[in-house]
Amino acid sequence: MVKEIERYGIPIVHMSTITTISESVGANRIVPTIAIPYPVGNPNLPENEEYTLRKKMVERALKGLNTEIKEVTQF
Amino acid sequence: MKLELRRIHIKDIQLGNETTVKNGVLTVNKEELISKLKEDERIKDVKLDVARPGEKVRIIPVKDVIEPRVKIEGEGNGFPGVSTKMAQLGDGKVNVLYGAAIVTVGDIVGFQEGVVDMWGEGAKWTPFSQTFNLVVDIIPVEGLAPHVHETTVRLAGLKAAEFVGEAGRSVEPDEVLVYEMGSHAEESKKYPDLPKVAYVEMLISQGLLHDGYIYGVNSQLILPTLLHPNEELDGAVISGNCVAACDKITTYQHQNNSAILDLYAEHGKTINFLGVILTPELTTLEGKFRTCDYTAKLCKSLGADGVIISEEGYGNPDSDLLMICKRLEDSGIKTVLITDECSGWDGMSQPLADTAKEAIAVVSTGNVSHVVTLPPADRVIGNDKAIATLAGGWEGCLEEDGSLKCELNAVIGATSEIGYHNCTVKLY
Amino acid sequence: MKFKVLYYVNQFFGQIGGEEEAGMAPVFKKENIGPALGFNGLLGEEGEVVGTLICGDNYFNENKEEALEYIMNVIKESNPDIIVAGPAFNAGRYGMACSGVANAVIDELNIPVVTGMYIENPGLDSCRAKAIVVETTDSAAGMRKALPVMANIVKKLMKNEELGLPAEEGYISQGKRLTVLSDKRGSRRAVDMLLARLTDEPFETELPMPVFDKVDPAPAIKDLSKSTIALVTSGGMVPHGNPDRIQSASAQKWGKYDVSGREALTGEYCTIHGGFDPVYANEIPDRVAPLDMLKEFQKEGVIGNVFEYFYTTTGTGTSVGNSIKFGTEIGKELKEAGVDGVILTST
Numbered sequence: 001m002v003k004e005i006e007r008y009g010i011p012i013v014h015m016s017t018i019t020t021i022s023e024s025v026g027a028n029r030i031v032p033t034i035a036i037p038y039p040v041g042n043p044n045l046p047e048n049e050e051y052t053l054r055k056k057m058v059e060r061a062l063k064g065l066n067t068e069i070k071e072v073t074q075f
Numbered sequence: 076m077k078l079e080l081r082r083i084h085i086k087d088i089q090l091g092n093e094t095t096v097k098n099g100v101l102t103v104n105k106e107e108l109i110s111k112l113k114e115d116e117r118i119k120d121v122k123l124d125v126a127r128p129g130e131k132v133r134i135i136p137v138k139d140v141i142e143p144r145v146k147i148e149g150e151g152n153g154f155p156g157v158s159t160k161m162a163q164l165g166d167g168k169v170n171v172l173y174g175a176a177i178v179t180v181g182d183i184v185g186f187q188e189g190v191v192d193m194w195g196e197g198a199k200w201t202p203f204s205q206t207f208n209l210v211v212d213i214i215p216v217e218g219l220a221p222h223v224h225e226t227t228v229r230l231a232g233l234k235a236a237e238f239v240g241e242a243g244r245s246v247e248p249d250e251v252l253v254y255e256m257g258s259h260a261e262e263s264k265k266y267p268d269l270p271k272v273a274y275v276e277m278l279i280s281q282g283l284l285h286d287g288y289i290y291g292v293n294s295q296l297i298l299p300t301l302l303h304p305n306e307e308l309d310g311a312v313i314s315g316n317c318v319a320a321c322d323k324i325t326t327y328q329h330q331n332n333s334a335i336l337d338l339y340a341e342h343g344k345t346i347n348f349l350g351v352i353l354t355p356e357l358t359t360l361e362g363k364f365r366t367c368d369y370t371a372k373l374c375k376s377l378g379a380d381g382v383i384i385s386e387e388g389y390g391n392p393d394s395d396l397l398m399i400c401k402r403l404e405d406s407g408i409k410t411v412l413i414t415d416e417c418s419g420w421d422g423m424s425q426p427l428a429d430t431a432k433e434a435i436a437v438v439s440t441g442n443v444s445h446v447v448t449l450p451p452a453d454r455v456i457g458n459d460k461a462i463a464t465l466a467g468g469w470e471g472c473l474e475e476d477g478s479l480k481c482e483l484n485a486v487i488g489a490t491s492e493i494g495y496h497n498c499t500v501k502l503y
Numbered sequence: 504m505k506f507k508v509l510y511y512v513n514q515f516f517g518q519i520g521g522e523e524e525a526g527m528a529p530v531f532k533k534e535n536i537g538p539a540l541g542f543n544g545l546l547g548e549e550g551e552v553v554g555t556l557i558c559g560d561n562y563f564n565e566n567k568e569e570a571l572e573y574i575m576n577v578i579k580e581s582n583p584d585i586i587v588a589g590p591a592f593n594a595g596r597y598g599m600a601c602s603g604v605a606n607a608v609i610d611e612l613n614i615p616v617v618t619g620m621y622i623e624n625p626g627l628d629s630c631r632a633k634a635i636v637v638e639t640t641d642s643a644a645g646m647r648k649a650l651p652v653m654a655n656i657v658k659k660l661m662k663n664e665e666l667g668l669p670a671e672e673g674y675i676s677q678g679k680r681l682t683v684l685s686d687k688r689g690s691r692r693a694v695d696m697l698l699a700r701l702t703d704e705p706f707e708t709e710l711p712m713p714v715f716d717k718v719d720p721a722p723a724i725k726d727l728s729k730s731t732i733a734l735v736t737s738g739g740m741v742p743h744g745n746p747d748r749i750q751s752a753s754a755q756k757w758g759k760y761d762v763s764g765r766e767a768l769t770g771e772y773c774t775i776h777g778g779f780d781p782v783y784a785n786e787i788p789d790r791v792a793p794l795d796m797l798k799e800f801q802k803e804g805v806i807g808n809v810f811e812y813f814y815t816t817t818g819t820g821t822s823v824g825n826s827i828k829f830g831t832e833i834g835k836e837l838k839e840a841g842v843d844g845v846i847l848t849s850t
Contacts, residue, residue: 001735001737001826001827001833002830003716003827004827004834005735005830005833005837005845005847006718007831007834008721008834008835008837009838010721010838010842010843010845011720011721011722011723011844012844012847013844013845013846013847014847015847015848015849016848017358017359017391018360018363018391019360020363020394020429021391021393021394024394024428024429024430025428025715026716026718028719028720032360034359035359036281036358036359036391036778036779037281037282037779037781037850038784038790038791039738039790039791039848039849040789040790040791040792040793041783041790043783043786043787043790054793054796055796055799057793057796058796058800058846059805061846062727062732062844062846065723065724065727065732065843065844065846066723066724066727067723068722069720070720071720185777185781199684221781221782222782272701281779281780282779282780282782285779318778319752319820333688333689333690333691334694336690337688337690337694340694341698345698346698381701383694385690385693388778389819389820390818390819390820409700409701410697411696413690413693414710417753417822417823419822419824419825420822422679422682423632423679423680423824424823424824425713426680426713427710427712427713430712430714430715431712434708436696436697436700437708437709438692438693438709438710439710442680442681443820444753444820445681445682464751464775465777466750466751466753466777466778466819466820467752467753468750469750469755470748482753484752484753490682491689493689493690494688494690495688495690496689497684497685497686497687498682498684498685498689499682499683499685499689499692499709500680500681500682500683500709500710501681501683502668502669502676502678502679502680503668503669503676503679503681
């Protein structure tokens with residue numbers, strides 16, 4: 001899905017845990033996430049720490065959208 | 076280790092007032108088994124039923140399948156670490172009610188449960204159409220959390236298998252299979268010229284309905300570990316009712332792991348079989364790197380010349396499968412992978428979620444999205460409306476006349492990635 | 504009753520002329536010309552060729568619309584059971600024409616088409632999935648061999664018999680991976696394959712590795728604070744009750760839900776994804792699709808806006824073909840709505 005959306009010229013960031021797969025299938029902007037059942041979160045952390053973690057991850061995704069790239073890049 | 080699997084050929088199952096095997100007919104004391112299972116206060120009720128090969132019977136939603144057995148000599152009757160106390164498995168004599176199976180059904184816990192048809196088109200796609208099935212329908216008390224519900228059902232199936240297995244304790248077997256293999260040093264001395272082969276069995280280890288258990292240890296918690304093949308044949312590994320029905324390794328398939336059996340058959344003839352490495356498929360990238368490195372290291376330490384790797388599930392574990400393959404091929408170890416594929420309804424899609432040029436020898440056990448039409452059954456054990464929410468089913472896939480259109484995804488054992496069944500894919 | 508075949512050839516095989524006639528517009532003749540003659544003989548009592556369509560290769564490729572209009576009209580009028588085109592061998596323009604005719608006939612009229620090409624013919628890729636393309640040599644010297652193979656396939660199709668493997672029947676693979684039962688179980692095939700590898704015997708993989716194409720990275724968003732960001736997930740997050748009945752595995756569709764009035768997914772959403780332990784995602788759905796964080800960044804002015812719709816489907820067991828379809832459909836909507844950037848989360 002990532003590639004097809006990018007084909008329209010819209011920058012897209014893939015937030016995924018198994019970044020090896022993202023790279024194989026051809027995502028360009030990638031933010032590594034925590035685990036498959038909870039990519040953007042971590043239930044093992046206390047509430048406030050999980051909040052900070054989650055916010056930072058989304059911030060990285062936005063940074064990715066805001067950054068010119070020429071090749072596959074992890075943010 | 077030396078394990079004797081003493082097969083008592085079962086030709087029918089009856090429900091009755093005692094639990095015995097006479098002339099190949101297994102009779103199960105219905106009331107006693109039900110009250111035994113209801114000792115678990117999380118179980119509200121149990122229903123028992125029998126499904127025989129060829130009967131127009133559909134069983135759904137199936138969670139696990141277990142072979143009833145009893146250990147008559149050696150340590151560890153039952154499933155040590157799970158339903159009985161810890162013991163070292165792999166040695167001794169086991170009486171097997173061969174041809175019989177315990178099949179657990181009941182309210183859906185997750186989407187990963189499946190269908191078994193005993194006749195016709197459906198029978199073709201599942202190995203469990205060929206067994207006489209004692210179907211245990213487990214109704215839990217209300218309000219169980221999903222994880223607890225899963226545990227309850229899993230344990231009930233194992234207990235039922237133990238209870239039924241006892242019937243074979245003093246019955247003379249029809250055939251005796253002996254599995255014997257010494258230490259690596261001994262076997263290498265016996266067969267100095269045969270290539271050494273290890274078997275890597277990947278286990279999905281990703282949470283609710285996605286775990287395997289080894290001597291009761293959740294596979295999520297382990298580093299890859301080496302087993303003597305006899306241990307798995309003796310009940311060391313059980314299913315956590317994992318993943319899509321088509322490629323979950325049921326407990327029955329661990330007890331009769333076809334990859335182990337087929338490698339054993341070549342041991343001392345064309346290969347020197349080194350054993351089984353159980354490898355968890357984890358949900359984090361770090362975890363995947365760790366287990367794949369560790370698995371490759373174990374294979375190298377053992378001096379393997381060749382390795383068969385079987386996957387469980389699809390999607391993200393494709394990545395683990397290919398990473399292990401790459402690491403082994405890069406160190407000069409020849410691999411063969413066993414996997415199923417997701418090529419879409421039309422079979423025109425890329426079959427895997429990941430790719431690696433090193434994977435040059437792959438056995439495909441079928442397309443999980445292959446659509447089959449199963450005619451209406453005379454009798455449904457369980458609830459056929461469950462198909463709409465199972466992986467491989469969809470809203471409206473159960474027709475009014477009771478026929479069922481679904482993907483192989485929903486058929487138990489159809490695309491078994493330990494190669495238990497006969498499906499494959501051809502390019503047309 | 505005999506089945507009816509309509510035959511398509513170019514100007515050369517239609518015995519009009521060589522390159523100098525390549526610009527000729529299509530004509531229809533109610534007789535068997537060129538390969539159609541030999542082909543008719545091969546059908547015996549089962550079928551007959553009812554006529555030959557002849558079109559110049561240049562004309563077809565340069566005036567495709569007009570050429571097809573005429574050709575399709577002839578086909579509709581003569582109402583054949585099957586179309587046979589070529590074989591085109593390694594003639595590129597002829598191959599493109601056979602492919603163009605095949606695709607139009609199959610898509611619009613649902614009539615089967617059998618043709619023949621050399622494996623490197625540029626017309627092959629565009630029609631191999633739909634038509635049956637018999638593998639031929641690279642020159643017309645292979646006509647005598649190709650026609651019986653094509654005729655056999657035509658006869659089988661007309662009897663509703665299933666075609667065997669490409670190598671057995673002589674056609675070029677359509678790229679369909681079909682599930683069949685083998686006489687040996689999978690584990691035994693694996694052991695045999697490994698034994699072959701260990702003794703350096705030949706072996707054949709049952710699953711050649713997939714090839715994924717690449718897309719150039721889209722340009723970055725210049726000013727985040729003025730941008731509209733859309734949230735998409737393959738984690739199966741849906742409103743409670745799954746109103747669009749998206750499948751828990753092997754998704755056949757996607758859903759979109761208005762989240763303009765929401766601060767977070769938590770409270771109204773849950774996952775129907777069959778590929779992971781859903782407990783944590785159901786506790787806080789924003790762990791899978793972080794709408795709450797995007798809304799915070801919107802409030803803080805970091806981004807201009809969160810797109811009013813949230814897009815969702817299930818990734819597990821979903822074919823790449825369907826993912827491409829979903830991505831194309833969703834991307835089109837996002838493009839038309841003027842979305843500047845997308846965050847897509849996967850489980």
